Amino acid sequence: MAELQLREAIRAAMVEEMDRDEDIFLMGEEVAEYNGAYKVSEGMRERYGERRVIDTPISENGFAGLGLGAAMNGLRPIIEFMTWNFAFVAIDQIINNAAKIRYMSGGQFSFPIVFRGPNGAAGQLAATHNTSVEALYSCFPGLKVISISNPDDAKGLLKSAIRDDDPVVFLESEFMYGMRGEVSEAEDYTIPIGKARIAREGDAVTIIGHNKSYWRALEAADMLAKDGYAAEVIDPRTIRPFDWDTVIHSVKKTNRCVIVDESNPFASVASEVAFQIQARAFDDLDAPVHRVTAKDTPAPYAKSLIEYYMPSAEDVYHACRQVMYLN
């Protein structure tokens, strides 16, 4: 095992894959000359040259479409969005072309493309730069959606995403790029898309959290452990396809569930997970499924407000105690 920052783990995945396959290239704003806005692609321009690590103008709709055209013609692009907030101007390319053309062309065209970049809130960036997009992209059959919480998963899943013949939306986090963690050094290390990870086993309550929310789930589990309760913490890792079996199996054991999701609550990933749990494990539920999400407003700017706006470990802890009937 090697200890890497999240940004280094993502870079390692891209480098290993680009070494292996010449059809893979990286394209986005500031990825080449500047070594990446968050230094994810540091040194890659030097390693692969400007033909395979390409700076773009500020034109997300343009370079997302360019990537799709390249993918249709046999290349395997990695498109970096500086943040997913900027991808809204490219959304037609992702939703109407990437997600649907394989279906509409009867399988004649596939899109081995990865769209990646940081997702969700990142502090005092105000409403337009604090959006969580996983529920949005998960609405559209044809896209795979991965949201990672740690360096090891980032490397293993990004390699799988690059090798996948379908378009993958790969969600990272500004807050986590500097996070260090053990990363497998196994040769050709990949993690299958669609497999959740049981981060901690327990029988008192199931807590589900992805990306940053995973860490809030884990912190709440620590607080519950001090009270003498073992919470089971699940990181779904892949939002689409979702690993229902792991979640349902866990809920059947614990009989209660709290979902942590930093998106706005309406029609969020938490909504869908809660629906599936009540449909598939109704007779095993001892309490209504609870969720902890961002507040139902645009993200505020003020420091005190954004802290209040985001789900906290305390919020998760209290939600757990509520479904455990301990309050």
Next chain:
Amino acid sequence: MPIAIEMPKLTDTMEEGILVEWSVEEGDKVSAGDVIALVETDKATMDVEAYDDGVLLKKVANTGDALPLGGLIAVLGDAGEDIAELLKEYQSNGVDSSSTPDSSNEAPPAVVQAATHQPAASPQESSSTNGRTKASPLAKRMATDHGLKLVDVMGSGPSGRIIKRDIQAEIDRTHVLKPSLPSPQVPVSAERGYESIRISSMRKTIARRLAESKDTSPHFYLNADVDVGALIAQRQTVNEYLEKSSGFKVSFNDFITKACASGLIMHPDVNVTYASEDGVIHRYNYVDVGIAVAIDDGLVTPVVRDAHLKSVSTIGLEIQALATRARDKQLDLSEMEGSTFTTSNLGMFGIESFTAIINPPNACILAIGSIRDVPVVEDGAVVAGKRMKLTLSCDHRVVDGAVGARFMSTLKELLENPVSLLL
């Protein structure tokens, strides 16, 4: 004018109904034909429907209450209407849900107590608001699995919701009272005493009908010991084929049911009912066989229709489906009515033979014992044989000894030559 919704007569034999569940809440708009509540009768759980449009003004009865026919369940009317007078009327008539059913002299004190309207700090009240027992889905499932009634459990969740730990506590408590394995050791902690178990509607029905049967129909009994060696071989052959083709197996009981049906067609004088009030005996040209099925808190007799026209495997599949539905309490009333003959099988418990009480209005019932290994004399030598004892209970008002005996003789012949049942 407010409209009273009274306990309706949902079955022919019903004398009272237990309110199981509300389907509407106070203040809800109700249209004629809407289901107001579920009521457990002596035979099945059935819907009570509204006959008028309006708003449900008051739930007068509580879930768990036993109400006599005509007992006041709820009041319907226009929103805000005064219902005091109507309530008073029912109270003075003594037929509201809190009164003792005056048509019956068997009202046990427990039922009356459960039906009182005084709010009391009892477990029954705490988890019920507006007469509905709140429980988590898991708690409901656990209660069903362990045969517990939710109304007996105190809920500790929000608004008295019954949750997993409440059921677990109840299971632990009852487990102490009733050890699952018979043990010669008396639990030291248990005090001497007895439990009062409320008599269910089904238990009342069983008690009434069977007492009536023994009181009014003079029973006599005919025994036959049937050589089932050929039947065992026949069943094995049939099942080897069936298992390959469908994965399903037929039981001895399926063969016996078929044999009864064939025998009854040949002896229609056994396939009768005594309709004394009309001064006639009904002799049927079809055979509907009731099958006694033991369920958690009693027994029911679902009916295989036209058994004389059906193959052994069809009968087997039907009995299997009916028995499953009976155990899940899913049977409709119509599926338990109208048998012309009934069988009861206790062979699986190792019972060698027994006499059964006739299931009115049938004239006869067949009691089936276990298959035994017995020494038999064949051609002067003792050899191993397989025997099964059948006992026919007959109502002597309609079936005489020789008539019953001829039927039993045919039944024995059919079962000893089981290929006849496959033709």
